[in-house]
Amino acid sequence: MSDAVDWAVGSDPTFAARRAALSVSTWQPSRSPAAIARPRSAAEVVTAVTYARDHGLQLAVRSGGHSLSATHLGEGAVTIDLRRLDRLKVDHARGTAWIEPGVTVAQAARELDRAGMAFPIGHAPTVGLGGYLLAGGNGWNTPQWGHACERVLAADVVLPDGERRVVDLERHSEIWRAVRGAGPVFPGVVVRFQVALEPGAAHVRRAFATLEATEPTALGAAIDDLLSELPTPVETTVFWRPATRRRPRAEATIALTAFDSAVPVAATLEQRGWPTTGTARMSLADVVDGLPRHQGDALASDHVWTDAPFAALLPRLSQHEDALTERSSILLTTSSRRADGGVPDHALYRPTGSTSVSPYAHWDPRTQDRRPQVEWTRRTTAALADLTTGHYVGEADLTNRPDAVGRCFPPEIRQDLAAILERYDPHERMAWTALARAQLLSPPART
Numbered sequence: 427m428s429d430a431v432d433w434a435v436g437s438d439p440t441f442a443a444r445r446a447a448l449s450v451s452t453w454q455p456s457r458s459p460a461a462i463a464r465p466r467s468a469a470e471v472v473t474a475v476t477y478a479r480d481h482g483l484q485l486a487v488r489s490g491g492h493s494l495s496a497t498h499l500g501e502g503a504v505t506i507d508l509r510r511l512d513r514l515k516v517d518h519a520r521g522t523a524w525i526e527p528g529v530t531v532a533q534a535a536r537e538l539d540r541a542g543m544a545f546p547i548g549h550a551p552t553v554g555l556g557g558y559l560l561a562g563g564n565g566w567n568t569p570q571w572g573h574a575c576e577r578v579l580a581a582d583v584v585l586p587d588g589e590r591r592v593v594d595l596e597r598h599s600e601i602w603r604a605v606r607g608a609g610p611v612f613p614g615v616v617v618r619f620q621v622a623l624e625p626g627a628a629h630v631r632r633a634f635a636t637l638e639a640t641e642p643t644a645l646g647a648a649i650d651d652l653l654s655e656l657p658t659p660v661e662t663t664v665f666w667r668p669a670t671r672r673r674p675r676a677e678a679t680i681a682l683t684a685f686d687s688a689v690p691v692a693a694t695l696e697q698r699g700w701p702t703t704g705t706a707r708m709s710l711a712d713v714v715d716g717l718p719r720h721q722g723d724a725l726a727s728d729h730v731w732t733d734a735p736f737a738a739l740l741p742r743l744s745q746h747e748d749a750l751t752e753r754s755s756i757l758l759t760t761s762s763r764r765a766d767g768g769v770p771d772h773a774l775y776r777p778t779g780s781t782s783v784s785p786y787a788h789w790d791p792r793t794q795d796r797r798p799q800v801e802w803t804r805r806t807t808a809a810l811a812d813l814t815t816g817h818y819v820g821e822a823d824l825t826n827r828p829d830a831v832g833r834c835f836p837p838e839i840r841q842d843l844a845a846i847l848e849r850y851d852p853h854e855r856m857a858w859t860a861l862a863r864a865q866l867l868s869p870p871a872r873t
């Protein structure tokens with residue numbers, strides 16, 4: 427191994443701890459990398475990629491470790507762990523920033539707040555900007571600020587052959603397009619993203635109403651009614667929690683977030699007679715800081731896009747799941763689309779439905795069995811199969827269906843992505859290229 431890079435191989439005493447630290451989830455599949463590199467600079471990424479190329483080893487990449495399909499693990503591959511590439515540099519004059527992939531959502535929120543700038547960062551504090559931007563990025567205030575990947579102006583990329591290139595609309599635009607949405611099947615390692623910022627630090631007001639979900643169709647209709655009255659930029663998310671051993675009835679928490687503090691989000695919920703709590707105006711950085719960090723949890727997720735109304739969706743969601751933990755929930759949000767309904771230009775990312783539905787299972791691997799938790803995420807998405815219009819590559823379960831990657835991209839994008847993989851990773855050096863190409867070129871069994 428090259429002395430210039432901090433490596434650990436299977437026989438090193440630090441290897442097991444480094445492997446465990448790759449994922450936010452304390453449960454990981456058994457695939458084991460041959461080595462884990464923790465580069466400190468883009469130049470060290472080039473060294474690690476070149477080493478893997480010269481020794482015929484495949485590459486997997488880790489930025490913040492939130493892939494619940496563990497795409498940062500490839501059997502016998504070298505995992506490039508980018509946690510030390512964690513700098514964010516704002517260019518005030520241009521209204522842009524260069525962001526390294528190991529920067530987390532919470533770090534970006536805080537640094538942008540200090541700089542008096544904003545960006546559609548992801549919702550959870552520990553998500554890495556690397557995987558988030560590549561997947562597409564359904565962030566805070568997407569309706570007004572757009573999808574995060576649309577704001578990627580340029581990227582500094584190490585290709586699988588070790589060559590380093592800056593890509594943008596003018597230079598290697600094909601690979602720049604792949605930075606905007608190829609997600610875990612991106613052919614290379616992004617060492618920096620240049621993004622367009624939003625002027626002004628972000629502040630929000632939030633309001634929550636938690637209701638027993640004994641009549642899901644009626645509740646769904648009431649939420650549809652609420653949505654028809656709310657100004658589109660108000661972020662609306664419904665957290666659905668089935669009844670469990672300790673929670674007697676299924677519950678739905680409706681969360682409204684307004685970036686425009688003139689919008690009376692609490693009053694909007696109170697008017698419906700719903701028990702409401704609200705927050706004072708807060709910085710987005712403080713909101714993000716206060717969200718759960720899931721430390722010690724094992725996690726699983728899946729995802730569907732749909733155009734169905736809540737009145738059709740809620741009755742399909744499970745009511746009783748005795749084995750489920752209290753922290754598991756299904757997130758349904760209408761706020762991962764632009765208010766104008768537009769889709770990202772020059773991008774592979776395509777949100778293909780008006781509502782995003784993501785079951786997230788959390789459990790304690792020391793005391794709870796994994797199987798019922800994972801089966802619940804799959805059952806949830808299966809229950810919506812005939813209402814499904816697509817899947818988000820950042821949250822869909824990519825490991826358990828033979829056509830999972832293909833189902834995350836509409837047909838025209840599948841062909842483009844397969845051609846990009848053929849061109850930029852012809853020797854299938856990235857751990858996911860072979861599987862992705864096979865799935866992209868054969869039509870999925872269903873959307």
Ligand SMILES: Cc1cc2nc3c(=O)[nH]c(=O)nc-3n(C[C@H](O)[C@H](O)[C@H](O)COP(=O)(O)OP(=O)(O)OC[C@H]3O[C@@H](n4cnc5c(N)ncnc54)[C@H](O)[C@@H]3O)c2cc1C
Nearest residue numbers: 489490491492493497498549550554556557558564610616
């Ligand atoms: C608790 C939680 C909350 C989430 N919230 C949101 C949300 O609000 N909005 C949203 O859109 N998504 C959300 N996601 C999904 C998340 O954005 C994706 O899973 C994303 O890929 C995670 O990025 P990461 O860098 O943390 O993960 P990683 O596991 O490090 O990365 C995932 C994969 O992306 C590729 N990758 C990552 N970085 C690079 C790089 N620099 N170069 C090349 N390839 C790279 C690799 O294939 C890697 O295996 C959430 C996920 C979790 C678990």
